[in-house]
Amino acid sequence: MSPVLRESEVVFMYGHGDPDIYRAFAATFQGWGGAATPERARMFRELGMRATGSIWCLTAGAARLHADAALRDAVVRDIRGEPVAVPWLADHVHEGTPSWFGCTNHPAFRRLNREQAREAVSVDVDGLHIDDPRGSAGAMASGGCFCDYCMAAFREYAKRAAGEAEFRAAGVRDPERFDYREVVRAAADTREECLRKWRDLPLIEHFRRFQDEAAAENIRGIARAAEERAGRKLLISVNAYNIEDGFLPIVNLDEVTHIVCEVRQAGTAEPDSFRDTAEAYERARRAGKPVAATATGENWAWVKKHGAIELPKIWIAFAYACGQRFMAPDPERQWCHTHELGTHWYAAPAEQYAPMYRFVRANADLFDGCAAVAPPRVSEEDGLLTAFRARPGAQAVMHAVNLRCEPGAPGRPERIQPRRNLEVPLPPEAEGAQRARLMSFDAPPETVRVRRTGGRLALDIPELRIWTIAALE
Ligand SMILES: [Zn+2]
Known part of the structure; x- marks a missing residue:
């Protein structure tokens, strides 16, 4: 079923x-x-x-x-x-x-x-x-x-x-x-x-x-x-x-x-x-x-x-x-x-x-079968949602969503300010991942390295427009 x-x-x-x-x-x-x-x-x-x-x-x-x-x-x-x-x-x-x-x-x-x-x-x-x-x-x-x-x-x-x-x-x-x-x-x-x-x-x-x-x-x-x-x-x-x-x-x-x-x-x-x-x-x-x-x-x-x-x-x-x-x-x-x-x-x-x-x-x-490892992190101040989701025995993913949308004004359309070189910390559950394949609906995929800074895992998203899903490998 x-x-x-x-x-x-x-x-x-x-x-x-x-x-x-x-x-x-x-x-x-x-x-x-x-x-x-x-x-x-x-x-x-x-x-x-x-x-x-x-x-x-x-x-x-x-x-x-x-x-x-x-x-x-x-x-x-x-x-x-x-x-x-x-x-x-x-x-x-x-x-x-x-x-x-x-x-x-x-x-x-x-x-x-x-x-x-x-x-x-x-x-x-x-x-x-x-x-x-x-x-x-x-x-x-x-x-x-x-x-x-x-x-x-x-x-x-x-x-x-x-x-x-x-x-x-x-x-x-x-x-x-x-x-x-x-x-x-x-x-x-x-x-x-x-x-x-x-x-x-x-x-x-x-x-x-x-x-x-x-x-x-x-x-x-x-x-x-x-x-x-x-x-x-x-x-x-x-x-x-x-x-x-x-x-x-x-x-x-x-x-x-x-x-x-x-x-x-x-x-x-x-x-x-x-x-x-x-x-x-x-x-x-x-x-x-x-x-x-x-x-x-x-x-x-x-x-x-x-x-x-x-x-x-x-x-x-x-x-x-x-x-x-x-x-x-x-x-x-x-x-x-x-x-x-x-x-x-x-x-x-x-x-x-x-x-x-x-x-x-x-x-x-x-998406399917993935569960949140921790509640999604919503920061109104940073204008960012990050959510780490994983499925037993399969690839874990980190979602990043850009929440910064400036409403339009007369003579100017609404606009989402892309975030460049955005560092996204990864939870301990990501241990072992070497790379992340960055997937977006509006751009071809690209691969970045998972890096370790001060004992913590992180990845850098070169450009977050609206939504990037990082599939860890
Ligand atoms: Zn009644």
Whole structure:
């Protein structure tokens, strides 16, 4: 059986009907659904790619909610019992019905999740991608969910999890019969007040954990329904935004094989740093779940607005150097999002990025099966990432990624300052290496000697443009 995601995997986010798009990137995996019809699924097979179907646990969608009273009942409710609409789908309204969050603790919405999962894997796919997997747990940031099903399930959870003193402090006389809504209303009886006081609401940490665990249980049920329908084990991926802690109960499920998500990238207007990105990848590594990442909608909106071409190349190199994968910037529709513009799209120039991915695939043996000997070293001050990776009984490699990208200004394009004669120290594990073959996507290979200075091993990279991989010999 092939590994879940190889280190050299070239993953696409959205599906395309034109096989040449995939060929240009030497793509191997269609990650975020995209194999929705038998014809599409066949195209991926013919390309030698693995592919997935996808569902989401966010909402039944405005049109379906409008038409189906049972689903209209199965939506996230605030403390007043009012349905809660998905804030970023404010423009998705069907004949007056908004896109309300579905409640993943309500049987009718759970049924829809499973039906959609079965349908998504009814064509020849390798796996299922699940978007917005936290469901009702994710809706807490919008003021839910206090529906009857959540309340009944939370009562059972709290009886096991909360102590007598906690119930007393929350003013609960009879844990067998308490209604959490009454407890909350005593402190905050509007949605706005709830959102303002979340942290201070009685029993809130238990409620949060209950929602997280219930969401994980829902994902497990969806995975089982899909595998029963497919009649085989499937790859199951989730969108675990930035691999943040709230997703870990889901990420840690045995059923979940990998993560396909946005990871916040450095170098745009956001205050994010390369170290933050490395830490997100590290959280996934610790969980034992490989990642196919893209940048956030805000990152991509910045790239589009500033015409930045080089910066995403750093993101790509950075991810692969960390042992993860950065999904091919979409040549037609890369999702962008800002507060002012909402959703919009960017067509990333394939001729700029495809060579990097072809380089990865052509040198798959420098990636596959390699593990970090130590966590990657990210120095914002030096503008440098170095990562030493090795595979037992095979060549070890040192990745060096130049993080110094000067944004463009009027009359001057963005620019990555090449680093000349860059000394890269090697760890003790490199002992015995004599030479290093320097590989880059944008230049022919060259060989340099490994040298010893003051008892330490090092090599010199004559010119680091964006990304050099030194294969030790
Ligand atoms: Zn609910």
